[in-house]
Amino acid sequence: MKTLMTVFFLIFGIVAYGQKNDTMRDFDTNFAHTVYFWLQHPESQADRDAFETSLQKFMDNSAYAKTKYIGRPPKASRDVVDGSFTYSLIVTFESAEAQQKYQDEAPHKLFIEEVGHLWSKVIVYDSKGI
Incomplete structure (x- = not known):
């Protein structure tokens, strides 16, 4: 019974307080890019x-990206915060295979073609959920 109540409150919390932004979908913990x-x-x-x-x-045209977060660095408040980048992107996927398909899809290639000349450095961190 305790487990059932926990699940109920978890689902209620997600529905009631979840992300409302139309461009944001549920964060998928399987694969983060x-x-x-x-x-x-x-x-x-x-x-x-x-x-x-x-x-x-x-991001609007990617068939594989789930969560789509675009950010800029805030003013760093602590020495351990690296705010040297210009933009960040956090995208989640249901699997590593979906992430690979995202790499190969036309919207990704068009993005690189359109603005790849604008950046001097790109660093990618991929992680799989535990």
């Missing part, structure tokens, strides 16, 4: 606009 981008000219508003537009278009 985190990408950090450093633009060559981060002070250029034109470069930022082009990058954000292309990245948003890519």
Whole structure:
């Protein structure tokens, strides 16, 4: 009975307080893909606009990406926080296979083609849930 109540409250909490953003879906703990981008000219508003537009278009058209979070670094409040990047992207997938299909899909290739020249560095961290 205790387990049943726990499950009930967990489901209620997810439904009642879950993400409401239409572009955000449930966080899938099977596979997380985190990408950090450093633009060559981060002070250029034109470069930022082009990058954000292309990245948003890519995320809107990806058939495999679940959670789609695009961020910028906040002002670092602690020495352990690395805020040197220009943009971050966190995407989750139902499996490593789905993530590989995402790498090969046309919207991903178009994103790289459109704005790959704008960045000077990209670091990717992939992780599988435990």
